[in-house]
Amino acid sequence: MKILKDKVAKLSFVALLATVTASMFYTPTVAAHGEKSQAAFMRMRTIHWFDLNWSKEEVAVNDTMTISGKFFVFSGWPETVDKPEISFLNIGIPGPVFIRAGSWIGGQLVPRSVSLELGETYDFKVLLKARRPGDWHVHTMLNVKGGGPIIGPGKWVTVTGSMSDFVNPVTTLTGETINLETYNLENTYFWHAFWYALGLAWMVYWMRKPMFIPRSIAVEAGKADSLISGTDRKVALGFAAGTIAIVAMSMGNTNEQYPVTTPLQAGLLRGIKSIEMPVPTVAVKVEDATYRVPGRAMQMTLTITNNGDSAIRLGEFNTAGVRFMDANVAQDETGYPDDLLAEEGLTVSDNSPLAPGQSRTVQVTASDAAWEVYRLADLIYDPDSRFAGLLFFWDEAGKRQMITIDAPLIPTFI
Amino acid sequence: MSASQSAVRSRAEAVKASRTFDWLICFTLFFVVLGGYHIHYMLTGGDWDFWTDWKDRRLWVTVAPIVSITFPAAVQSMLWWRYRLPFGAVLCVLGLLLGEWINRYLNFWGWTYFPVNFCFPSNLMPGAIVLDVILMTTGSMTATAVIGGMAWGLLFYPGNWPIIAPLHVPVEYNGMMMTLADLQGYHYVRTGTPEYIRMVEKGTLRTFGKDVAPVSAFFSAFVSILIYFLWHFFGQWFNKTDFVKAA
Numbered sequence: 001m002k003i004l005k006d007k008v009a010k011l012s013f014v015a016l017l018a019t020v021t022a023s024m025f026y027t028p029t030v031a032a033h034g035e036k037s038q039a040a041f042m043r044m045r046t047i048h049w050f051d052l053n054w055s056k057e058e059v060a061v062n063d064t065m066t067i068s069g070k071f072f073v074f075s076g077w078p079e080t081v082d083k084p085e086i087s088f089l090n091i092g093i094p095g096p097v098f099i100r101a102g103s104w105i106g107g108q109l110v111p112r113s114v115s116l117e118l119g120e121t122y123d124f125k126v127l128l129k130a131r132r133p134g135d136w137h138v139h140t141m142l143n144v145k146g147g148g149p150i151i152g153p154g155k156w157v158t159v160t161g162s163m164s165d166f167v168n169p170v171t172t173l174t175g176e177t178i179n180l181e182t183y184n185l186e187n188t189y190f191w192h193a194f195w196y197a198l199g200l201a202w203m204v205y206w207m208r209k210p211m212f213i214p215r216s217i218a219v220e221a222g223k224a225d226s227l228i229s230g231t232d233r234k235v236a237l238g239f240a241a242g243t244i245a246i247v248a249m250s251m252g253n254t255n256e257q258y259p260v261t262t263p264l265q266a267g268l269l270r271g272i273k274s275i276e277m278p279v280p281t282v283a284v285k286v287e288d289a290t291y292r293v294p295g296r297a298m299q300m301t302l303t304i305t306n307n308g309d310s311a312i313r314l315g316e317f318n319t320a321g322v323r324f325m326d327a328n329v330a331q332d333e334t335g336y337p338d339d340l341l342a343e344e345g346l347t348v349s350d351n352s353p354l355a356p357g358q359s360r361t362v363q364v365t366a367s368d369a370a371w372e373v374y375r376l377a378d379l380i381y382d383p384d385s386r387f388a389g390l391l392f393f394w395d396e397a398g399k400r401q402m403i404t405i406d407a408p409l410i411p412t413f414i
Numbered sequence: 415m416s417a418s419q420s421a422v423r424s425r426a427e428a429v430k431a432s433r434t435f436d437w438l439i440c441f442t443l444f445f446v447v448l449g450g451y452h453i454h455y456m457l458t459g460g461d462w463d464f465w466t467d468w469k470d471r472r473l474w475v476t477v478a479p480i481v482s483i484t485f486p487a488a489v490q491s492m493l494w495w496r497y498r499l500p501f502g503a504v505l506c507v508l509g510l511l512l513g514e515w516i517n518r519y520l521n522f523w524g525w526t527y528f529p530v531n532f533c534f535p536s537n538l539m540p541g542a543i544v545l546d547v548i549l550m551t552t553g554s555m556t557a558t559a560v561i562g563g564m565a566w567g568l569l570f571y572p573g574n575w576p577i578i579a580p581l582h583v584p585v586e587y588n589g590m591m592m593t594l595a596d597l598q599g600y601h602y603v604r605t606g607t608p609e610y611i612r613m614v615e616k617g618t619l620r621t622f623g624k625d626v627a628p629v630s631a632f633f634s635a636f637v638s639i640l641i642y643f644l645w646h647f648f649g650q651w652f653n654k655t656d657f658v659k660a661a
Contacts, residue, residue, distance in 0.1 A: 088608035095526040096602040102588055109588045111600045113610035132527055143608030163527070170597060173584045180598060184580045185531045191577045195539035196511060199504045202543055206501050210429070211436040215497040227498040233551060236500070240547035243540050244569070251572040254579045261582035263624075264470045265592045266615045 035092070035139065035151045040379040041078055042150060043320035045388045045406070047142050048072040049152040050318055053334050054138065059130045061161030064101060067091070067140060068125040070275065071152070075119040076388055076406040082146025084116040086268060091126055092139030092151050097159065098128035099168060106273035113145070113268050120274035121402075130159040131166045153321035155337045174260050191250075202239055277402070281308030282393050286407035287361065289387060291380060293413050297367030298387070302405075304360055310395035311353035317346055317366050319389030320376055324366035326351060329394055342368035353396065380411040443489075448509030451485040452517075455510060461607065463514070463536050464522075466581050467599030469574070470614035471627040476634045478536055479567040483638045484645045485510075486542060486566075490549055490558070491649030500550035503542040511535060531581075532598045540573040541566035559642040566642075567635025571627050 035043075052069035059065045077083055089103050089110050103110050103126045116122065128138070136159065140152030168180040218227055287301035306312050315329030323336060324345035332341055349363035371377045379387060388406040395401070422428045455463065458481035462474045490502030514535035522533040548562040549555075581595040592600070599609070 086610045088610055090605055090608055091603055092605055093603055096528060096604075098603065099601040100603050101601070109590055111587070111590060111592065111596070111609070113608070141605065143610070145608075145610050149605065149608070168601065170585055170587075170594065172594065173586055173591070176583075178594075180531075180594065180601065181529055183531055183594065184577075185529075187580060188531060188534050188577050192511070192515070192534070192537060195537055195573075196508065199508050199539045199542065202504050202546065203501050203508065206499060207436070207440065210432055211499060212439050212497055213432045213435055215499065219496060219498060224498050228500075228550060228553075236547040236550050240544050243543045247540050247569055247572050250576040254576040258579045258583060260584065261579055262584040262591070262593055263582070264467060264614045265590075265596050266470075266612060268610075 035154060036373070036375045038151060039382055040320065040376045041382040041384060041386065042081065042147075044376070044379065045074050045076055045078050045386065046081060046144070046147070047084075047150050047152065048074060048318065048388075048390050048404075049140050049321055050390060050402075051334075052140065052153060052336065054155045054157065056157065057155070057335070058158045058160065061130050061133060061159060061163060061166050064127055064129045065098075065157065066125055066127050067138065068123070069140070070121055070123045071140075071142070072121045072390065072402070072404070073116050073118050074388060074406075075404065076386075077118050078384060080383065081148075082144060083118065084142070084144045084147070086113050086145035087116050088113045088143040089124060089126070090141040090143050090149065091128065092141040092149075092154060093136055095132075097130075097132040097134060097136050098138070099131055100126060101129045102127035106275075108269065108272060110269060110272070112266065114272050115268055115270045116272065117274065121277050122272065122274050129168075130161070132163045133159045133161055135159075153337060153340050198239075198243070205235060280401055280403055282306055282312055282401050282403055284391060284403050284405055286405050288410070289407050290410045290412050291371075291377065291387075293377065293380070293411055295367065296369060296371045296377065297365050298371070298409070300364045300366075300405075300407075302362055302364055304354060304362065306354045306356050306358055308395065308401075309356050310397060310399070311355050312393040312395050312401070313351055313353055314346070314348050314362075314364065314391060315394050315400075316392040317364070317389055318392065319366075319387065320374065322368070322370045322374060322376065324368060330392065339373065340370065342366070342370060345370075379409060385409050385411075444505060444509050447485060447489060447506050448513045451506050451510045452513035454485060455482055455514075459536075461611070462613075464533055465599060465604075465607070466532050466534075466578065466595040467593075468612055468614060469536070469578050469595065471571070472615055472617050472630050473613050474536075475571045475627055475630040476637075478538075479541065479570045479631075479634045480637045480641055482510075482536075482538055483541075483545075483563060483566050483641050484648075486545060487559075487642045487645035488649030488652065490546070491555075491646045492653040494549055495650065496653065500546045502549075503545040504539070507538045507542040510538065528602055529598075532602055534577070536570070537574050537577060538570070540569040544569060555643075555646055559639050559646065563639035563642040564635040567633075567638040568631050570634070571631050 049069060049071045054067050056065040073084055089105055091100060105114060105122050105124045136157055137154040138157045139154035142150045144150055166181060169177055170180045171177045215227055218224060283305040285303040287303055289298065289300045291298045313329045315326050317324045322340050322342065324342045325332065326346040326348060327344045345366055345368040347365040350360065354360055379385065385408060386406060387409040391403045391405055393401045422431055459478050462468045462477055468474060486503035486506045489506050493499040493502040518530060518533050518535060522528045523530050544565040545562040549558040552558060582593045584591055584593055585597055587597060
C-alpha cells in the first residue's frame with residue numbers, strides 16, 4: 001500500500017511539474033487593455049469620445065492611418081479623480097506596434113502634456129504609422145495626472161508586412177537624415193562594451209590571485225597591508241588615470257562631433273483651442289433613472305423641452321463609448337466597432353417629433369448586452385452611483401444637437 | 415575523519431580547494447548583487463534609466479548617481495575590510511549592467527519591441543573604477559566617501575555623454591523643436607508612461623542657464639558622499655558574523 005501511495009505521490013509531482021512547465025510555453029498574444037476593468041463611473045463621467053473614425057482597418061508596415069474625432073470633457077467630473085489640468089493625448093495599443101507620427105488637439109500638435117477645461121469639447125487627430133504586423137486593438141486614450149489612463153473606444157486594426165522593413169526617417173536641424181529606429185545603436189553598443197571590458201579587466205586583475213580564504217586569514221592575522229603590493233597600486237592608479245582621461249577625451253570628441261545639441265524639451269501646453277459648440281436649444285431634465293440588473297437595461301424618465309425653431313427627435317444615447325441608437329432616427333455610417341454599437345438599443349416611449357416650444361416627458365430605455373460585456377452595470381458598485389452621457393437630438397433638417405446628462409442612478413434587482 | 419582533521423591533505427589540495435571556493439563565492443556574489451542591485455536601481459532610478467527622453471541634464475544627473483552608489487558602497491565595505499579586495503564597486507556595476515542589458519534586450523526589445531537605442535541603461539563604470547581605486551589607494555572609508563563619492567557623481571554625466579549626445583541633436587517636427595530623444599519618446603508609444611510623468615528639466619537652477627549639468631553633478635556628488643557613508647555602514651552591519659559565532 002505504501003509503495004502505491006509513493007508512486008501516486010511521485011506521479012502527481014511529475015504531473016504538476018509538467019503542467020507548470022507546459023503553462024510557461026503557453027504565451028498567447030495580449031490584446032486587451034483593461035478597458036472593461038476600468039471603473040464604470042470613470043468611463044461615464046470623465047471623457048466622452050464621439051464622432052470617432054479609424055481611417056483604415058488594415059494597414060501595411062510603414063503606411064499610416066489616423067484616428068480622429070471629438071471628446072467632451074465632462075462638466076460633472078467626479079470628485080475622486082483629479083481634473084484634467086495636466087493631461088496627455090495617448091493611444092491605447094500594446095506597445096509600439098504603431099509609432100505615433102503626430103497627434104493634434106484643436107489643430108495644435110501635442111507631443112507634450114496639455115491643460116483641458118471642464119465642459120469643453122475638443123477635436124483631435126492621431127496619426128499612426130504601422131510598425132509591427134498583427135491584429136491590434138487600437139484605442140483612443142487620455143492620460144490624466146492624478147486620474148490615470150482614461151481609455152476610450154477601441155477598434156481592431158490589422159497590420160500586414162514585416163517589421164524588419166520598418167523605417168523611421170527623420171531629418172535633424174543639422175541637416176542629417178537618420179533612421180530613428182536604429183540611430184546611435186552601434187555607438188551605444190560600442191561604449192557599453194568598452195566600459196564593460198574595462199571593468200572586467202579590473203576584476204580579472206584581482207581574481208587571478210587567491211581571493212577569499214588566504215586574504216581573510218591574512219587580515220585576521222593583522223597582515224592586511226601586505227595584501228596590496230606596489231604593483232597593485234601602480235596598476236590601480238593606471239586604471240583611474242586612464243578612466244578619467246578616456247572620459248575627458250571621449251566627451252571632448254563627442255562635443256566636436258555634435259556641436260549642436262539641445263536639452264530635452266518639456267512643459268505644459270495651455271490654451272488648447274476647443275470647439276465652439278452652438279448654444280443648445282434643447283433642454284433635458286432627468287426626472288429619474290434606474291438600472292434594471294436582470295434586464296441589462298437603463299431606464300430614464302426625461303422631460304425634454306424644445307426651445308428651437310425645428311422639431312426634434314432623440315436619436316442616440318452615448319455613454320462610456322457605447323452608442324445606444326434609435327435606428328428610426330439615426331444610423332451609424334462610420335464603421336463604429338460592433339461591440340460598442342447598439343443599433344436598435346434606444347427605445348423612447350414617444351419619439352415623434354417634438355415641436356418647437358413644446359415639452360414632453362418620455363421614458364427612455366437603453367438596453368444592450370454591452371451593459372454587461374463592458375461592465376457598465378458595475379456602476380452600482382461605484383462609490384458615487386451616478387451615471388452620465390451624451391444625448392443626440394436631430395431636427396427636421398438633419399442637424400444634430402448634443403446635450404449632456406448627469407443624474408443619480410438607482411439599481412433595481414427584481 | 416574527525417571534525418578536528420583537515421579536509422585537505424596537502425598544500426596543493428588546499429590551494430585548489432581555496433580557488434574553488436573563490437569561484438563559487440564570486441559566482442554567487444555576482445548574481446546575488448546583480449539581482450539585489452538591479453531591483454534596487456529599477457525601483458529608485460527606474461524610468462530615468464529606462465528611457466532616453468528621461469536622461470536630462472538636471473534630474474537624471476542628480477538622481478542616478480545618488481541612488482546607484484548604494485550597493486557599491488556596501489559591497490566595497492564587505493570585500494575591503496574582510497579581504498582587502500578592491501573591486502566591490504566594479505563587481506556591482508558589472509552585475510547591474512549585465513542584468514539591465516538582459517532586461518532591456520529580452521524584455522524591452524524582445525517582448526515589447528521598444529528599440530534598444532531608446533531604452534539602453536546608463537553607464538556607471540567610470541565612477542565604479544575610480545571608487546574602487548580610491549578605496550584601494552587610501553584604505554580609508556572617509557576618503558573614499560568624500561573623494562570617491564564626489565568622483566562617482568561628477569563622472570556620471572561626462573561618462574554617459576558620448577552615448578546620449580547624438581540623441582540631443584535638435585529636430586523640427588510639425589512646427590515644434592524637440593530633441594531626437596524627445597521624438598523617440600513621442601514616437602514609440604508607452605501607454606503607461608504619459609508625457610507628464612517625465613521628471614525632466616524641473617527645478618529652479620535657472621540662473622545657471624545652459625550650464626546646469628555641472629551644477630547638478632556637483633549636487634549629486636555631495637549627496638553621493640552622504641549616501642556612501644550610510645551604505646558603507648549598512649555593508650558593515652550586514653557583514654557581521656555574530657550569528658555564526660560559537661555559543
